[in-house]
Amino acid sequence: MSDIAERVKKIVVEHLGVEEQKVVEGASFIDDLGADSLDTVELVMAFEEEFGIEIPDDAAETIQTFGDAVGFITNAK
Amino acid sequence: MRRVVVTGLGMVTPLGTGVDTTWSNILASKSGAGPITKFDTTAFGTSYACEVTRGDGSGDTFNPDDWLEPKEQRKIDAFILYGIAAATQAVEDSGWVAESDEDKHRSGVMIGSGIGGLTWIQDMSLQVEEKGPRRTSPFFIPGSLINLVSGQVSIKYGFKGPNHSVVTACSTGAHAIGDAARMIMYGDADVMVAGGTESPICKVGIAGFNACKALSTKWADEPQRASRPYDADRDGFVMGEGAGMVVLEEYDHAVARGATIYAEVLGYGMSGDAFHITAPSEDGDGAFRSMAAALKSAGIAPEAVDYINAHGTSTMADSIELGAVERLLGDKAPEATMSSTKSATGHLLGAAGAIEAIFSILAIRDQVAPPTINLENPAVETTLNLAPLVKQEREIKVALSNSFGFGGTNASLVLGQVS
Numbered sequence: 001m002s003d004i005a006e007r008v009k010k011i012v013v014e015h016l017g018v019e020e021q022k023v024v025e026g027a028s029f030i031d032d033l034g035a036d037s038l039d040t041v042e043l044v045m046a047f048e049e050e051f052g053i054e055i056p057d058d059a060a061e062t063i064q065t066f067g068d069a070v071g072f073i074t075n076a077k
Numbered sequence: 078m079r080r081v082v083v084t085g086l087g088m089v090t091p092l093g094t095g096v097d098t099t100w101s102n103i104l105a106s107k108s109g110a111g112p113i114t115k116f117d118t119t120a121f122g123t124s125y126a127c128e129v130t131r132g133d134g135s136g137d138t139f140n141p142d143d144w145l146e147p148k149e150q151r152k153i154d155a156f157i158l159y160g161i162a163a164a165t166q167a168v169e170d171s172g173w174v175a176e177s178d179e180d181k182h183r184s185g186v187m188i189g190s191g192i193g194g195l196t197w198i199q200d201m202s203l204q205v206e207e208k209g210p211r212r213t214s215p216f217f218i219p220g221s222l223i224n225l226v227s228g229q230v231s232i233k234y235g236f237k238g239p240n241h242s243v244v245t246a247c248s249t250g251a252h253a254i255g256d257a258a259r260m261i262m263y264g265d266a267d268v269m270v271a272g273g274t275e276s277p278i279c280k281v282g283i284a285g286f287n288a289c290k291a292l293s294t295k296w297a298d299e300p301q302r303a304s305r306p307y308d309a310d311r312d313g314f315v316m317g318e319g320a321g322m323v324v325l326e327e328y329d330h331a332v333a334r335g336a337t338i339y340a341e342v343l344g345y346g347m348s349g350d351a352f353h354i355t356a357p358s359e360d361g362d363g364a365f366r367s368m369a370a371a372l373k374s375a376g377i378a379p380e381a382v383d384y385i386n387a388h389g390t391s392t393m394a395d396s397i398e399l400g401a402v403e404r405l406l407g408d409k410a411p412e413a414t415m416s417s418t419k420s421a422t423g424h425l426l427g428a429a430g431a432i433e434a435i436f437s438i439l440a441i442r443d444q445v446a447p448p449t450i451n452l453e454n455p456a457v458e459t460t461l462n463l464a465p466l467v468k469q470e471r472e473i474k475v476a477l478s479n480s481f482g483f484g485g486t487n488a489s490l491v492l493g494q495v496s
Contacts, residue, residue, distance in 0.1 A: 017148035041215040049212070 004051075004077070005070045011046045012066060015039065025067040033066075047073060081258040082495060084336040085173070085324030086435050087166025087272075089159045090422050091127035091317050093137040095166060099432075100439050102137065103421050103447045104468045108301035110315050110423060116280050122287040125300035126278045127317035127423025129159065152216035153225075154194030155318070159428075160226035160274035161233070163320035164188065168234055171324035172336060173268055175235055184236040185266040186227040187257035188322065189243030189250065189273045191427030191482070194221030196279040230270055238266040246482030247388070249273045250321060250430030251490055255345035257325050267330045272431035274320035283316065289355055292316060293391065304424075305451035306389035306417035307399065307463055314390040317423030321431030323438075328495075340438045343475070343491040344375025350485025357394050357481060361401030364388075367487035368405050368477060375491040377475060380409035382491075384446050384471075386433045386478040389417025390424050396457045398479065403459060414446040414471060416464040421450050430480035430488060437476035437492050445470045 001009075009023045018033050029035040029043060044060045047053070047069060053076045055063070063069050088095065091109025092102040102109075109127040118124040132138025141150050144162040164186075175181040201217050219225055224242035231240050239260050243253040250273030257271035277286075286292045293313035296303030304315040331338055348370060350363035357363055372379055385402060389395050395417070403410050418436050425432060436447055445468050452465035462469070475493045 015148060015151075017146055038215040038219075045212060045214070054211075 002070070002074070004073055007050055008047065008066065008069050008073065011050060012043065015043055015046060023066050025065070027066045028064055030064070051077065053077065079262045079264065080328035081261045081325050081342045082328050082331050083323050083339045083342065083438055084326045084331050085167040085171025086339065086438065087163040087170060087322045088320060088432050088435060089129055089139055089162050090319040090425070090432055091129055092422060094134060094139045094162070096435065096439070098137060100436070103418055103436065104445065106421070106448050106450045106467055108304070108421055108450060109317065110300040110303055112300060113278060113283070115278055118283070121283050122294045123283055123292045124297045125303060125315065127315055128278055129319050153220040154197040155276035156190050156194060156274045157220065157226050157229060159276060159318070159320035160188055160322070161229055163272060163274065163322040164230045164270050167270060167322040167324045171326070173324060173326070181235045181237045183238055183267040184234070185238030185240060185260065185269045186230045186236055187239065187241045187243065187253050187260070187269055187271045188226040188230060189245070189253045189427055190223045190226065190275055191244065191246045191249050192275065192277050192282070193223040195277050195282050197221045199279050199281045226274055236270065239269070243273070245486045245488070246484055247424065247426050247429055248480040248482035248486045248488040249427035250432065251434060251478060251480035251488035252347070252430065254323060254325070254342070254431060254434050255347070255488055255490055258342040258345060261325055261327050267327045269325045270322060271325055272320065272322035273428040275426040275428040276318045277426055278316055278318050286316065291355070291392065302451050304391045304420045306387065306391045306395050306420050306449055307455050307457055308452050309454045309456040311391040311395070311456070313392055314419065315423040317425040319425050319432065320428050321435050323431070323435065338495050340441050340492045341495045343377060343493045344371040345491070346370025346372070346374060346489045348487045350487070352485050355483050357397050357485065359397060361397045361404070363485055363487045364398050364401040364479065364481060365404055367489045368401065368479065371477065371489035371491045377491060379405050379407065381475050382406065382413055382477050383473040384437065384440050384476040385413060385415035386437045386476065387415050387417045388479045388481045389449070390419055398481070399457055399459055399461065402461065411460040414462045414464050414469060416447055416449040418447050420452065430478065433480065434478045434490050434492065437478045441473050441476055441492060441494055444473055446473065
């Protein structure tokens with residue numbers, strides 16, 4: 001797993017309080033990992049902080065899964 | 078009118094987590110005061126307070142993990158955390174589980190706070206300034222709003238009845254219990270979780286109350302001696318933090334399910350000073366009318382009051398309350414005992430009235446008046462027994478608990494043995 005994926009996973013585990021093995025490519029933050037809409041806002045903020053990037057609101061809405069997040073951040077860097 | 082009894086108790090205080098720990102420390106004349114550890118107090122007029130000591134939950138410590146998952150703790154100010162912890166204790170102590178829809182609809186929550194998420198508001202304000210608005214947590218608002226304690230507790234237990242919240246400064250806890258009792262009397266609910274919670278010990282909290290000249294400042298070398306109601310050397314209140322919660326229940330409802338009944342809410346009185354934003358009037362008129370209204374609603378004569386848990390904050394206003402109590406009790410004053418447990422806990426602001434109602438209930442249960450610690454050299458002459466320094470065992474059938482707040486808002490509760 002890439003360094004970015006590891007760092008994203010760490011944030012997801014910490015913020016959502018889920019087990020690491022549940023954070024897989026297609027895992028949806030809301031449907032599979034127990035997040036609500038406020039949690040996803042906070043997750044996006046945490047990604048921005050960790051990777052020093054800005055994720056506009058319309059882009060944030062497309063980040064629904066762990067894989068979406070890793071993909072977006074990889075392209076943004 | 079439907080009768081209301083108390084069937085569950087819970088608290089988080091500077092003297093411990095849980096009712097038993099706190100109460101045994103109160104009866105042992107211990108103080109919860111110490112140097113402030115939450116921030117550097119160098120530039121502040123006051124360097125000490127009664128903090129809730131965090132730890133592994135043993136002894137007098139409070140362990141947040143015992144009450145809420147770490148990921149949830151990050152979403153709330155400490156006043157909500159304390160409130161959830163105390164409410165959880167109270168609900169579990171009561172044994173009440175709302176299973177049916179009807180049970181859920183008949184169970185409500187009425188938890189208040191004097192100030193709410195002051196620490197978070199302070200921290201987030203600084204962060205917006207430093208990092209810009211985009212770094213603001215989506216949990217900032219729901220983690221700071223006062224009524225969110227009632228909201229959180231209702232979600233935890235599925236209590237879908239009245240969901241309300243009180244904000245009346247230092248009278249909050251007493252008003253919450255009194256108002257919730259009235260909701261049960263009136264038939265809006267059969268069970269109510271009620272109380273207050275507060276976490277005001279932060280830079281703006283201390284600076285703000287210092288600016289009002291309300292806090293003790295002269296006892297930095299001996300913080301445990303700083304809260305000394307009625308004493309000649311008192312110089313202001315000592316800030317405290319924590320929460321107190323009760324489960325109130327309609328009498329027949331409690332009896333039908335075989336609940337343990339601690340006491341009955343016999344009366345509730347309120348008044349306004351209409352005088353000054355922070356000071357009570359010299360004649361104690363607001364305090365007197367609040368107590369008189371509570372006794373009237375209870376249908377009890379003043380001389381039936383055995384124990385009074387005073388508002389007694391360790392400020393000059395102590396003697397104003399004292400005068401009002403003397404006037405209320407008349408020539409029966411020598412037979413009553415009045416103490417201020419704020420001498421031990423400090424002033425928990427919006428939680429004070431709730432923890433003090435609980436101390437009054439425990440005084441009735443255990444037939445003991447908790448002490449006014451640090452009362453070494455009374456500044457006032459009174460015929461009232463102020464229970465100086467040590468607890469006093471005595472007959473207590475009826476207790477009166479007073480709470481008075483900034484803005485001139487007063488509340489008194491009358492609690493008694495269940496007959």
